[in-house]
Amino acid sequence: MTTTTSPDPAEATVVGPPAGSARPSAPAPTATAPAPWPDLVSAALLGTERRRPPVAVRAGQGAAAALLDAAAVSTVRRRAALRPAPAGERPAPAPADPRPPLPPAARRRLSLLLADRGGAGGGSRRGTAPDLTELLPQWLAAAEGYGYRAPDALLPALLDAARARTDLRPAALALAGPRALWLARLNDAWRFALRGIGGPAAPPGDDGAEGVRRRWEEGLFAERVALLTALRRRDPREGLDLLRTTWATERAEDRLMFLDSLREGLSAPDEPFLEEALSDRSRNVRATAAELLSALPGSALAARMARRARTCVGLDRTAGAAVIAVEAPHECDAGMLRDGVAPTPPSGRGERAWWLGQLVEAAPLEGWRARFEGRDPVAIVALPVADDWRTELHDAWCRAAVRQRDAEWARALLGAPAAPAQAAEVAPTGSSRDLTKLLTVLPAEERARWVAEFIATHGLSDAFRMLGVCAVPWAEPLGRAVVDALDIARDAGSYPWSFSGVMGLAERCLDPAAADRLDMLTAVTDEPEGASPGSGGYWSEAFLRLVGTLRLRATMRTELAPPPSPGDDGRGAP
Template sequence: MSVWTPLLPQAMVGTDRQAQALPTWPGEVGALVAASATSGQPATDLLRAATVLAVCSLAGAQGATWTQPLPASAPEDHLPTLPPGPVQSALVWTLQEGPASLQQQAFAALAHAGLRLPTGLLPQALALGRRSLALRPLLLPVLGERGLWLAAQNEEWRHVGGVSAEAADEARWQEGSFEQRRAFLRQERAADPAAARERLQAALTELPAQERADLLTVLADGLGADDEPLLDSLRADRSREVRQAALALLLRLPNAAHPTRAAARMAALLKQERALLRKRWTVDAPTELPADAKADNLDTPRPKNDTLGERAWWLYQLVRQVPLAWWTTHTDMDAAELLAWGLGTDWAEALLRGWRDVLFAAPEAAWCEALLDRWPAVSLRDDPASVLALLPLAARERHWLRRLQANELGGLLTVVQQVLAANPPGQSLSPTLSAALVTALLPRLQGQALRDDYALRALLPELCCALHQDALPALAQVPRQADETPSIAQALQTMMQVIAARQAFHSLTRT
């Protein structure tokens, strides 16, 4: 900064307000400044001086002295690299400016073709992997040996790289990245559930809370009664995330001791009364917490700003520990009937919120459909897309097609928002829904509607990543308007680039 200090007064306030001769610098740099700043115009001379100083500063910069031994050379790569050409050009743009879902598709396409990233793109790809957990599993197969070596040289990239895909199983578990360890645990769980459970149990004391909670979800595959002791012990884990993950898995074991106790408590609060010629269920909230509330995870403090009162909060805590199947069996009502009944009680919000939490932990299609058919917006302030995401893709698409066909005001934007919220990255919509979305979208792209529809305009790139490949040509042929505003032109240009990139990556998957 000492080199720049003499210029700062004039640069900060302007040469018109502080006109004075340029300062001088010693040596050849000073001579070069003096020779270049001869225009007679103070502002021009100041900029010329700044240019000379900037170039000379960069030319004279010296890196920090390296005192450590040089690392071993990178192992030889076995995978061929993506050659120069249209696909590589599309990849460069995708890494620099493309949506996250397009980056995932690019890495998946490279892996499908058995190719690795070009060496020059490795630093940028590793930087993206550092910021995105979702990107790492797709990035690993295309890093190649050089990419793994490079990741090991930078502390910020180490958790992205891991070990070679050819490493032994034990090395993948002990030395691999978190994504590699999780993938290995899933493979072992599928082959030997007990061994995977024992491996996880042995490692729990050494893992940070987030990794304990994440790896615990692997037990959902092949979950059985043998897993109950471990899950029950983790209800007392010091991490809230781990406790919630264990409780969520116990909900999938309705005969386990913990959900059985919760169901018994809930049964004591339900009463059946006779009303005219039929019986009617009633429910009341607890008047106090049971003595063993802490041991059974019922002592979660109520947030100060929560809309539930104290008794309703206790009821909510209890409902979220009871499997949904118990409600249908105990009351002889199906999901739709239970939702209608719950909305008619004095404790509607507590019941609905509790059922929603159980549904997220142990999804059941009947409850998803019942909620979506009659969304209880008063009691649930969630986005319905969160429940849609629990359904198989075909079931989700039936809801979206129905919404598009109804041609409601704002229906297209709502469907697009829900599609992007509920559709897993890298999974394309069906040709039928994609065609329906494009049919609804084209008039807006060809007319003036996009001028004021800022929300839809912003979602176009991500939507083009989710549409089926067969629907993209129709969007690529949208005629451009002479009176496009710069923002609309930019939005449409980005949309076209996404489509071109997807088509380029698709050419790899056809081989």
């Protein structure tokens, strides 16, 4: 009599009979190779009636039972094939985070915000409920201001949210603290945390110079960028010295990223290195080095560009009144090429105008006072320009003001927003001028006042990007100007969905204290003749959502406030 080692006929193996017994006349069945696991899974998913399982079926046994038997045997075989192995090295313990924990209410709020980060849907009408996804960045920024640390249990969800949205990363990693780096080294999905965006990016404190050098030579590219950025924040010269040690052996794309890191703490001691980079074999590296040098008004490159620009732009001595005369370059010589001037213009631009713009953009703005007989920027900008060069020249001055962060020139080029004629002149047809970038050069309060006056005069149609660069929460004059413009649009019966972007910005940027005075706008009003159908209901819904969001933001801010200390009268610091 025979016995088998497996209930599956496909796995049956004949064992010889005991001594003295008769050998069976039938030949022993041959062991067959087990069916592949994916084939078993496919048959199970499709069903044995639609796909014949790749196993032998015994007499009286159904195909489904045979499939289950084969799956059981395959599972045992797979488990039995694992051999014991030495345990892997345990990861180092997570570093301590001495910052205070979140208050309980704020912890619950963070959990809700992270759970809702998928959004509420993509319909055109969002209802009156606040959009928690858009409130998460503000909550993170407020928590960072209090110096809290994230709860350990919420760190994975916080890192997942930061991985999905790059705008969350600085504040999310600052809240997560050093344990975010510890987790990132254990999970490739969170490696972005090693790039030094946010709070965890800091140079090693205890490793000393040798530890810094080892991390620079052995680290991943993202870790090296983070290290260089952190060193530049702490000591710009130390970061530059570290970069010099391996500069010649770096890849072109890596040299470009490392060079861009020198924007942190850029100063005169960086000039010799950047001058050397002007001869780099990579065109992009040369262009970046030239841009950085032109941002140093005292650099040799800035002086060379100023000399070239002065030969092209000056006062016309033959005219009776003061007029700016322009004579654009006739060629792009070798010196201009070395200093970062791109020889080939984009489509639709003339060569000479293209070269002129680059020269003026890179020339220090402070040098134009002497060129125009001591006139200040406002007077220079007001001068007429001969031969239709005004737009080209002013556009180049705008780019120079942004690059050199010169608020006086930015103010002159922006002009007065409340004057329609002046505002139209700021960005004439065909201009490449970016008013939003110019606004970023102004102090925050002045920027908000300028945009508020612009909206009061010209409405919201051209102000969306300007609003995006204003400090949050919006200053009172700016918030009032936005709400008034929205109210005017509603009363005029304007198409409501065209203002959804501004309304979304208002939900995130208006001061929460404005909620009470906005209550009057939540009522459904009569639609004026010619208004978009249903606009009254939409505007009411949008203002209800705005008021609800502002009140939720106020509640979130209250939840983040630390509990009063013993003996505190509850009124807080004076």
